[in-house]
Amino acid sequence: MRIFGAACLLLTATAANAGRPLTTEDAGFIDKGGVELENYYHRQTARGVESLSGLHVQPSVGIGFNTQIGIGxxxxxQYNADFEGRKSSGEYAIVGKTGLKALTDDEYGVAVAWSVDRTRAPGERFRYDNAALNSALTVPLEQWLLHANLGWARTRLGKQNSTTWALAAERIAAIGPVDLAAESYGNDHNAAWLGVAARWVVKEDKLFIDSSWAKQLGGERSRAFTLGLKLAY
Structure with missing residues (x-):
């Protein structure tokens, strides 16, 4: 149970900072005055332990200086195998990203992302827990975007520091208006995850519907699913 809980918290904290629907961060950032609203349902399961599901809401705004900031x-x-004994918990995070080299259609981009959050276990009050710092490299290659991440994460309640990493490849307009992607991510304490994702561009630069699925290679064979909607103004 403890291992599964730590994996879920890591996935949730990472996703708060990521380029949906991937867990891997990209090097893009919101231009000054731009606003994005991301909403997604997520569900995480593992063999023999309680499942975890939730709704994530995150508005973000570009504040200038190649920087965006948001609140997730x-x-x-949390449910047992029979969907009984429901327990409520929550998390909120302040997240940000700064572009060090702007990503273009022809040139690679580099960015640094960060997050700090407070979590509430069932029946308890909110407490500061996770902090993360993550570097992101994105390389455009014709219709592909290649992403690489290397970062650091700290869980205060778990008293653990982690080195985090992620690799992803996106195929833009793989099937008409649908982008497809695959990724792998993890840290130096737990087994790696493998995932796939899709993004439907409903209205270019304005409205997106996305989904992802991932499986952890070892441990309790954890799985994660998300389904989301993104609006950009």
């Missing part, structure tokens, strides 16, 4: 809120529910 997670409303979480």
């Amino acid at each position: 809120v997670d409303f979480l529910r």
